[in-house]
Amino acid sequence: MRAARYYGNKDIRIEEIDEPTAGPGQVLIKVAWCGICGTDLHEYLEGPIFTPPHGHPHPISGEENPVTLGHEMSGTIEALGEGVTDLEVGQKVVVEPYIIHDDVDEKTDPHYNLSPDMNFIGLAGRGGGLSEKIAVERRWVHPIADHVELDEAALIEPLSVGHNAFKASGAKEGDVAFIGGLGPIGLLTAAVLKAYGLTVVATETSSLRREKAVETGVVDHALDPTQVDVVEEVKKLTDGVGADVAFECTSVNVVLDQLVEALKPAGTLVIESIWSKKAELDVHAVVMKQLTITGIIGYAHDHPETIKLVEEGKVDLKPFITGKIGLDGLINEGFDTLINHNETAVKILVSPDL
Template sequence: MTTATTQDGSLPHSTENKPAPETSQQMKAVRFHGKEDLRFEDIQEPKCGAGQIKVVPAWCGICGSDLHEFIGGPSLCPTTPHPITGETVPLTFGHEFSGIIEELGEGVAEKWKVGDRVVVQPIIYDGDCGACQDGLINCCYNNGFVGLSGWGGGLSEHVVVPEYAVYQLPDNVGLDVAALVEPLAVGWHAVNISPFKITDSVLILGGGPIGLAVIQALRARGCNKIIVSEISSMRKQYAKDFGAHHVIDPTKDDIVAKVRELCDGTGVHVAFDCAGVQPGMDQAVLAIRARGTLVNIAIWEKTATFTPNDFNFKERGYLGVATYVKGDFEEVINAISDGRLDNAHKMITKRIELDQVLEEGFRTLINDKDNQVKILVKGSSEK
């Protein structure tokens, strides 16, 4: 087996960045034990090893993936030892987080210092598989995530991550907004790898956090025809506030007819599926013009079906999207800093404490989903 290096020259997880040993000190963390079993408990504080950086989380977002694991999992979280981390549930949650550097491991680059404000890119990858060798760490055949697959998570008082996972923040990007970089990077990456051009019309299925991230990514690129399909009245308003030019309701409107009406009778160039529901995808395919593309960002809970002829006869394309690649975090951070993602802060709809995650976080997202975009959990560095 060859030894790969990351693009910044550091060694990937499979070589130097082994899980940090634990200390005898205790810390608080939110741990996922299984379906509907989330606990705020004491665990061992991790120790910072060679090539690693220890971070005190400042703010951590609760992701839809976290919620799906809680409601019906474990599915993403390993129940047999993860091929890279070696861990299984129970695991500390939280993969959308910012923080303050509190310790540097041996061999970490001199550019870092204790007290630096940072955001963590949580992808875990082996560095050796074909996808990693091609630079596609998001498609690693053994991949995982900090906060879902092991190595701690942002819903804790301390976390240790490999150096390559840490990105420094400009002075004008707050630690709270920085916790949104991860979900914003998903939408940014989807637009990046899609065939979208500035003159194109776009349909977005779903006005949740990822749908809003796609809207913002498209606005930052100058798109002048963004159509959003959404049922919830509150999320319709969010879509408008974040820059959608047209918002339609699939329970009231004929989506295919309405989209064609808005697009000179031909349909949109690109559709982004951020909802992952069969009726939405069925309508989106037919709402795409000839040689247009359906871009799937949603994580589907069930097997989806489609009719190949709907793609063949109009030469439409289908593209799957997997999170983000190296470079996307930097681009999102820069876009927040220079004002292109000027609405990012509006995604924060609620702020809670670490000991409130279950009732004020997960329960709120289950029972008051339509009124929430992103709930942030305050970390110990913000106290």
């Protein structure tokens, strides 16, 4: 079968590899769609980061580069391995793409996403969604309702990141949230926040993404930082108080500074983006305002609630899909667009069937 294989910095190849089978306790999935994630872009430009360098196999998967990429995936069940009796062939599913040790119980551990040596399917081995098929442990396979389209379902994984950020913020209905950056994670975080009844203000330089945020109703106020003082605008919108919570989704230092400044005293900042370099932080401002700053990685126990939001129509994911391509267009149509023309796109999906 065909798959996108990551060899190293700026070296991704579409190759023929062996087709997987469903081993005991596994589910074989025919991939329908897989999203290109910001993490994939970081690996391409600056990696290896999450992928295990050649000669340094991952301690759980035992794999090293090259590995198959892709962790934002949806598909249908093609086969069930021995012992899997609660799913059906043909059923629509999404994958919670974790690689964790067998002795970590994801049902009882509240932070299995922080367990030792944790990594992701599609980054540290065990197949990936940028391929025709993938075999996944049953515990990471989540069924979805028949009425949910598979292209939209591919966005449930990044939507779960936004859900985890919402939980970490402690935000509640009626609060005002300030989001730095309306890329895919920022937009999907906004969608979660609106579903739970928050007022959402965001800053974003891309006019397309600002328009998309307002058109879809996931943002109440989309600010252009090149035209207005976004901190002053947030304060105006909150009668001078400041935002209750803020979400950093850019890995850009000036945005981090704006979020700190725009938060109210005793507010909370959640850092969602992956930083490939050290950030500078105005610690004095944090101390004097008694801010809480927390980071998140991935999700834990978020997929069921996130899937429910989509199934019940509280979050509409279709407007965020701005491109669909095949594996052969992964670099020129996918990565190049998101790296060099990211103001023109939100989420690009890849299908092995195109």
